[in-house]
Amino acid sequence: MDSAPSKSRNYVLINADGHAGASIRDYKPYLAGEFHGEFETWAKDFHDPWADFDKELADTDDEGLRIGVSSASSPYNWESEERVTILEGQGTVAEVIYPNTVPPFYPSGAVTAPSPTNAADYRLLWAGVQAHNRWLVDFCKKAPGRRAGLAQVFLNDLDDAIAEVKWAKEQGLAGILVPSDHQLSIVNLYERRLDPFWKACSDYGMPVHRHAASVGPPETELTGPAAVAIGVYETAQFIQRTLPHLMIGGVFERFPDLQFVITETGCAWIPDELKRLDGSVIMGRQKGTIAYPLYHRAVEGMAKLPSEHWHNNMHIAPSLLVRKDLDVRHTLGIDRIMWGSDYPHHEGSFPHNNLAVRLLFHDLPEAEVRAMTSLNAAKLYGFDLDMLQKIADRVGPTVEEMGTPVAREELPAVSFSHTVGEAIARQPAMAA
Template sequence: MNDSPVLIDTDVHNQIGSLLPYLPKAWHERYQTVKVPYGAQYYSSVGTNRKDAVPDKGGVPGSDPQFLISDHMDRYGIDYAILTGSGVLGLSLDPDPDYGNVLAAACNDRMTDTWLNVSPRFRGSIFVNASDPTEAAAEIRRHASNPNMVQVLMASAARMPYGQRFYHPIYDAANECGLPVAIHPGTEGKGISGAPTPSGYPTRYMEWHNILPINYMTHVNSLVCEGVFEKFPKLKFVAIEGGISWLPHLMWRMDKNYKALRESTPWLKRFPSEYIKDHIKLTTQPVEEPNNPEYLLQILHMIEAEKTVMFSSDYPHWDNDNPKMAFPRMPKEMKQRILAGTAAELYGLHTRPARKDDTANDLADQIARKSKQSPEHAWGEDE
């Protein structure tokens, strides 16, 4: 019997809860006053979360571990959820790095106590304050021995592109500990990060949300051109919730310019696109949805999605993706790799987690069978 994971969700937003019990007393008053700096200065008419994801016992969506399991993981047969928190990534963008450091430590300790100890189906992210790379590296090493912590997580908003040497202590620690580094959007334009676009601030939320991929292009371009993957050859970098379709043209442009300008990056031994395919991972939500689904499949082939793309739902946010409806029909191997195979390798999740019963496993098998039987099923396979 194959006991490999069937479905791994690489972006699930859990509410970590109050950090007050985990903060040194000297920071209590400040935390009670300002909490965690977060979010762009834009109003969304649809809010942040789905209205139907409120736990049975009350509270905000993503705040109840057991409800999250039943409402989301059991519903779709998800073996593992990679937890990415909610409303905390702004800790990297406070002008006071010491405050950001204690917030990161508190987030990680509370994540461990209130989520990772609840279910073997949860895996956590180590939050770090990217504005203080030395302390961020120490925080990575503090949690690296916990097998339930499977990646380092930073805000995609930053003071400077993530390939620059200022951040290398973070990559050194992650490389040493065998952990991928991930970034997540939501704080662009907040705190010390500067404007969310090269031309300044958009007017409203829709404009801001539409243009987030340009920040991901900036970081991927910087990581490759600054030689991060030559210096840290085992490092993997995960671009969460940044889209997919921008990657082909970025790779082509970088390769074209490398042919003429390689003298400016003498540390690069290969074409930029080769580093990207070997070291960069993208998550699917919010996946592009062209009128002709074949166009998306072409893009997936262009970027070798079998090794670069991982499924994510973004649960419980308003634009989260249903794993049964997120993609067009595709080859069986590509589907398996996107659903679970690449994430299983990246995060070391090679077997399904232990459970009290096999209900979710049975559901996952049903989904897999249905994908072969139903021609209209969005996760169908090419024959």
């Protein structure tokens, strides 16, 4: 793929942040039989509280195209052949798949629901997660070599989680998804009790993922509209907690082969955060500083700084990319960044993916673009680039197309896409 002739071939776009799931009824065959009666009771009256959130869409008549929090019922999640056709039409040939719909017994879609906080909830939600993981194996098989599925686990019962890691590896899934923090359920990744889980993921070669999610509950009469707004506002803060948990928590010191991916956030914030973390570790080792009594027991034995662990153990799939995020690509490392479209979420690139990738990459070196849009993901998840190149030669963007700047008249009037919407917002300033 790095030879001179290959550089003139179409780009192999691998979406490192896709979402999929079954419809509610289609999960039942994958659910353990002992839960079928409870499933019928739950499913009969279930209504996703987020389902009607964005019915009045500003930029499309496509009822299946919804923003993430309200996208669980869209058929784009489970219509396999249609999905392949749509993604190819957007120049994409393969994808990494996170959950999105409503697994059995969930209170809402997978990107809005908190993880279980008590034994009764865990019993049901774990059964639902396992049903999703088993559905996902079959869904990936419908597009061989083009889907890397991530098995979801909870960290309430580590025996269950570790057994699921082993099962996922044996079934050909590509990684593990741990719960996101939520206002209703905080999951502290620094806890030493999790070490057997990290060891299992490291031993089985399964990269671990954490995906940004809506961290607040839906609007009710009691919460008011601020519940949604605050949840969105705090999403970045909650996903950013992942770095200090892993770094100061010493997870990579104890498990140096573990690979961890953060998804669906920008990445311009990371260099400053790494500087703060490095500073905390350095000061925390020095007697006589105010940091020493608070940090030293956690950091004095560390062999590497957080910034070094970033380059050895961390990756980011910043599917809500804007150009300022790519300005830090050399600091983060070109090999640490994996492009994602967030399909089928409306805040991602779809249905303007061809515009979005040009907005992001048109003036960047070809080798860097190839690394961020295919090579890095292929290496981490085991995609066969030779196989995917044959598809990309048919549907992928050419080097010339990718290198063509987006003209103002090509932009839609409005777009919920983070990438495209940011470009639209910049137009008046650029014209002034």
